[in-house]
Amino acid sequence: MKRFALIQSGRVANVVERASVPEVPGEWVDCTGEHVGPGFRWDGSTFTEPPKPAVHNISTAAFWDRFTNAELVDYDVAMQHDPSASNAQQKAAARLRIFRREASDAGFVNLTKNRVVSFVQGLEGGVLQAGRAAAILGAAITDDEVA
16 A cells, blocks of 8 residues: 655645545645655655644653752742741742642643743752752753653
8 A cells, every 4th residue: 555645835734545646636745655744844855844843841740850859858848837937938938839739730830931930940049059940941841741
């Protein structure tokens, strides 16, 4: 069985398997034996895979995995409620709890969202050492981290 790609405006619109070229009007290109699918580009002689969309959402579990064990302990200690703490300290701890809850509820963290960037950067000097926010936020999201 052969494979044929329907080309529309320089892109693969559909791929079918048939013994011969489809009778449906359009530009059909034999792509038997090639890895080709909808969205691939066709320049008249070669198929190229479409660029992968930028990924910004990381699963919540993968986000927290980017923190070291010591950082997670410091985070946990910092988010504890202390009734004897100052109002500012209690609010800071509440912000940590709220962020953790919201990330957990959503199931993902958008690493480019201004609120997330500001929050993680704000952890430096307390929970995180200098430069760690950039490492946590800037590392490429791997396939197994995608939300």
